[in-house]
Amino acid sequence: MTTTYAALLRGINVGGNKKVPMAELRTLLQRLGHSGVGTYLQSGNAVFSSDRGDEESLAAELADAVEKHFGFTVDVLVRDHAYLRAVREACPFPAAELEAKQLHVTYFSAPVDAGRFASVDPAAFRPEEFRLGDRVLYLFAPDGLGRSKLAEALARPRLLKGVIATTRNWNTVVKLEELTGD
Template identity: 65%
Template sequence: MTPRSDTGRPRSYAALLRGINVGGNKKVPMAELRTVLEGLGHQDVRTYLQSGNAVFRSTATDPEALARALERAIEAHFGFPVPCLVLDADRLAAVAADCPYPAAELEGRQLHAVFLAEQPDDRLTSVDAAAFAPESYAVGDRVLYLYVPDGLGRSKLAEALSRPALVKGNTATTRNWNTVVKLVELTSEDA
C-alpha cells in the first residue's frame, strides 16, 4: 500500500528506526537507508548519525502509513524487521516546544525524548517516579520526556519505564535532546 498523497508541495518528515546498529546487531548502513527511502519515492533524503535517523520530503500526508511502508521496505532490503516511527516537522517542533524541562540548561545526555507510536495508557502510573529521584519523566503527546542527570545508561527510571508490560504494543524509540534539536532543525521548512 502506498501512502496517500495530497499532490501538494512536499512536507518534511523524520524517520526514527528502533534498535539498529547497536552492538553489531541489525546493521543498517545509512547510505543503504537513504537508498531505501529514495526507492519509496521520497526526496531530499538525509541521515543523521548512525543510530537510525533520517529526514526526507514527501507529498504523502499520513506519517503512520509512511512508517509501515518504510518497515516493509527495510525488511525486504535487509532481511529483518525494524520498527519505525515517522514524524512530521510539526510534531517534532511541538515535542521540542512542549518540553517541560529546561532543555537549554541541560546537557543533551541528561534529557531524552521517548517517541511513541500511540499515546501511553495508564500502565505508566504503576511506576513510582518519586522512587527514582532526581530522575523524572513527564508525559506529552505520544512522547515521554525523560530527565536522567547521570545519563541514560545508568538510569533506573528508564529501565523501569521500558519494562515490556508498560510498553507492550506501543512502538517506542528514544533520542537524546541534542538529536531532537537537530531533527527539528533538519525538518524545518528553512532547512
C-alpha cells in the first residue's frame, strides 16, 4: 500500500547554513524510489509517496542520503497524512482566529511528557502558552516566534535531550497536511 508522507528536515537553509536546494532534495527523494515528490518553501519540507518502510526507517534513509549528497548531517522526521491531520485537528488553540505567525507546532521524534517541561513556569510567559500533544508541542506566541520568550525557554537543550525537535508555523502545518492528503 502506498502512503503519502511529509519529511521535515531540521535546520536547513537558515542563515546561509546547511544549504539544500529544493530541486536537489526532490531529485534525492526520487532516487530513493519515492513517487509524488514535491517540496514546500525553502525550509526543509518535502512530500512523497512510498510503498515501503515506516516513518523511522524513511527518515533514517533520507538523513543518510542527505549526508552522503551534501556532506553534512541533518535531523529528519517523517510523518504520514493521518498523523498530520490528527495534529491539525487536535490543536488546542483557536487556529482559525489567529494569525499563522502566532501559532506554531514543534514536532518531536518521540513522545514527550509534561515532566520534561516542569521547570518552565507557564505563568511567567503569559500571554504565551504551550500545550503538549501526540509527539508535538503547540505554541501560542501572540508576537510571533522571533519575539517569543517561551519558545526560547522550551528550546533549551536540556529540555529536548534525546529527541529531535523541529518547528513549523501554522500555515506550514496546514499546507503539509493538505499536500499529503488525497
